Amino acid sequence: MNKNKKSVLVTGSKGFIGSNAAKHFRNLGFEIFGIGHGDLANVELVKFGLDHWKNANVTIEAMRDYGISFDIIIHCGGSGSVGFSVENPYGDFKKTVDGTLEVLEFIRLYSPESKLIYPSSPAVQGEHCDSPILESYVGKPCSPYGYHKKIAEELCRSYSEKYGLKVSIVRLFSVYGVGLRKQLLWDAVGKLSKENSEADFWGTGQETRDFIHIDDVMYIFEQLAKQNLDFVLVNGGTGIKTSIRQTVEKIREYLKKEVNIVFNNEIVPSNPMYYCASMGHISSLIDCNFKPLEPGLLEYVTWASNEQ
Structure with missing residues (x-):
């Protein structure tokens, strides 16, 4: 010590x-x-x-x-x-x-x-x-x-x-970020990387996350x-909402895959429909110039696709 x-x-x-x-x-x-x-x-x-x-x-x-x-x-x-x-x-x-x-x-x-x-x-x-x-x-x-x-x-x-x-x-x-081996992004990379014509996901795709x-x-x-x-x-958070469908489609784009994305429309009671942070309070305490999603997501997809 x-x-x-x-x-x-x-x-x-x-x-x-x-x-x-x-x-x-x-x-x-x-x-x-x-x-x-x-x-x-x-x-x-x-x-x-x-x-x-x-x-x-x-x-x-x-x-x-x-x-x-x-x-x-x-x-x-x-x-x-x-x-x-x-x-x-x-x-x-x-x-x-x-x-x-x-x-x-x-x-x-x-x-x-x-x-x-x-x-x-x-x-x-x-x-x-x-x-x-x-x-x-x-x-x-x-x-x-x-x-x-x-x-x-x-x-x-x-x-x-x-x-x-x-x-x-x-x-x-x-x-999210390099090293995360669970949750939506990890699962989506795994599903969309496979040589399948279709990838199935829970929910409606209209759910939003920050x-x-x-x-x-x-x-x-x-x-x-x-x-x-x-x-x-x-x-x-960042105060920016992104739908699950948008996120999964962006991952498909990065992977350059021709996969049909299907949402089963089943609602999971333990997962709320909308999540987006109000940034007023934290912005009064610190500078919140956070990283945009797209470059970080591309970095993550590149890493995760090599790990699965």
Whole structure:
């Protein structure tokens, strides 16, 4: 452990967002401590942007074992799947809610100067009309994943108000980028790369999403970590909506495939129809000159088509 460096703890640091956070803050000169599942050899630490690694659940004991007070904690640990939450609500609750409570108690008791960054989701708000979603909008989650994220957010707010913890919650919309091996973009590249005449997708194709590149997510984390705010909740999106049909058709174009795209028109109750971030609040805090979708999507399709 380097006493001359500031420290960042990243929970869930082997995941897509967690590993990118670890690498980003390591490149900024921080010493990076990770907690998550699975063994990592020393030669693998650099791959995930880590200086130190602990194969453990996110618990007070695991965090205390490092023996230091962290400057920043980025809590990416927890469930990252709506589907998993529907199939296993108990497991999803334990991962998301219990893990967040452990982090908050650790900060309260042993690392009160830590700044906490918590990636959340607009799933806490559920269905919304076809207009940008304000952070203040109070909706009804459509899935256990959304309910559990909502509980975790309220825990963060409570600990900030009652115990003076510095907490930044970022409701991340549709994060994408090289390295993401799940969700719509990954699945679409796989389906459209096959030598088939037709590719089938769920929904109507009219559903909209707000895609934000992982580099811009890291920029948001970095800028919020620089500020000395007691509590802030912001949208992590771009304010630009893109339909699923448009997105899939663009992927087909990049792949140069002649594939008929078919939507089954089946509505998935746990997936809201419209997602687009209101950018007013976050724009008042940081410069939001984010990457347009098309160059980032082309980069992603090029990478994903070589990985499948």
